[in-house]
Amino acid sequence: TPLILxxxxxxxxxxxxxxxxxxxxVILDEEIDHVRKGDVWFEYACERVGKSTSSYFEIIEKHYPKSFPRKININCVARAKAGFDKDELARISLTEC
Structure with missing residues (x-):
């Protein structure tokens, strides 16, 4: 969305x-909230099964191989507001967040 804007x-x-x-x-603000809610549920699910949330990328790669074939430019501010941590952002972002 920032690029389109x-x-x-x-x-x-x-x-x-x-x-x-x-x-x-409006879409950007709602998407941040939507992703944050998903992040909260993911954290809850990881806690219930005793997994670290840092296992996210391993889980995705196992079930959806090549989901992150290359790093891209992302909206680091919005993703941080949505709950992504610095390590997660570094893993998917072309630029330093």
Whole structure:
């Protein structure tokens, strides 16, 4: 979403673009909350079975091989707000978070 918002910024004087930008901000805020809730449940599930939350990437790779084929540019601020820690961000991010 931040990339799309940056691309729309030069056209922000257009009333329709303003509505799109506002909608994208709502989506971003709701997505952060959604991911955070999932993170809370993941932490709970790990605690119940005695697994460390750092096992996330091993679990994903086991059940969904090649899910992280390459690092990408991510919204580090939003992911940190959603509960990702520095090690998790470093594992998936092309840039330092």
């Amino acid at each position: 940056r691309k729309l910024q030069p056209h922000a004087s257009d009333p329709m673009i303003q509505k799109i930008i506002a909608a994208l901000h």
